[in-house]
Amino acid sequence: MARTAYHHGDLHQQAHDQALAVLRLEGDGAISLRAIAKQIGVSAPALYRHYADRESLLAELAISGFAALRQQLLSVDQHAPRAALIGIGLAYVAFAQSEPNLYRLMFGGRVLPKGAHPRLDQAGLGAFNVLQDTIAQGQRAGYLKPAPLALMTATAWSLVHGLSQLTIDGHLPNADAEPQLAEGITSLLLEGAIAPTHKHIDNNEDTP
Amino acid sequence: MARTAYHHGDLHQQAHDQALAVLRLEGDGAISLRAIAKQIGVSAPALYRHYADRESLLAELAISGFAALRQQLLSVDQHAPRAALIGIGLAYVAFAQSEPNLYRLMFGGRVLPKGAHPRLDQAGLGAFNVLQDTIAQGQRAGYLKPAPLALMTATAWSLVHGLSQLTIDGHLPNADAEPQLAEGITSLLLEGAIAPTHKHIDNNEDTP
DNA sequence: TGCCAATGTTAACACTGTTAACTTGGAGCA
């Protein structure tokens, strides 16, 4: 069906693009279906031929966000274990800082409840798996401890997600203000926070 | 001014309580000034004698949330350094998991932009300082590395915040499903993720 | 060529936050 005066022909994509532009500038709260419809020269209910509701439109934005995050993580050089792990961490945080409003939408929780949009959960897994594979690779290479993979992945993910969220909300300095922060934090997790003097004393709790 | 049919007398507090109840059950997006006014038997514009706007009401909820979080962190036993650190981490995550919608509001970022509500930023600092003091104490005791305090605090905060957010949004199992997860993650940060064999080889990067 | 399903339209409903203009009535003062 070609584009005519009546049949727009590209409504779905244009609505997506317009919503993404508003999201980037003003956050998901500023996304209004009526405003988007007006901007692309169409009536508001026309959007409902392409999106079930407002939340579905937001979910689609988040899905493309996870795809972009996945690509950014996949582009990290996986040659040396340590460089790969730090690289993944830096790439993750860099993504969040370059797209703060999109990242907030992806992990908002309140706007997009988990389970309501299967394709969204799947897209999230796609990004998560890159992180998990890198850690598994580090274990196979003998570089990382042979602790349970789920535990190590949860730790790494918590760290980079927490750092991302805190920096984009201004609670911690971002990469512009403190370029070394993300790398310092990642290194600290790898090396451990305990002073070397105490290492052998305290190991009884987690190296059975 | 006593409470009569006309002059309510307790509107501010009742609106706060009612909003908190809605927040707990349905999240901040479900908080409607008109609905709250109706529930406490008052007209909607009456709320504007006590709150500048909807956002100010939400900010007040978040402020009391930070005060509660601070109390929960202060109640952790600070005797032994390691137990104090793990205790703080567990208490932090436990708070988030017991008040997921309140925690999301406190760290939402999109709803309450940093800088817009000075009392809110101050309340956040009040909770943050407890965490920082515990870490500084761990360093003074010689238990933690003498790395920059800001770096260690940022790492610890990122970890517990990320874990909180990911568990309450269902991306990671919460304390009911996996009671050991939070402690395992905290321990992993303390001990480090690198296998012992590699420790002395890689230390050249962060112990100058 | 004629029909039909996809994709638009307008009108309307039930909400929302917020402001303006008006009213009430308790507190403090002459």
Place this chain on the structure above:
DNA sequence: TGCTCCAAGTTAACAGTGTTAACATTGGCA
């Protein structure tokens, strides 16, 4: 005691939202 003032309520209204129902257009296919 009586009067005035002001904090704290009221109703009416504006501009906006997501969403649905009912109707209109039109390109592609039998």
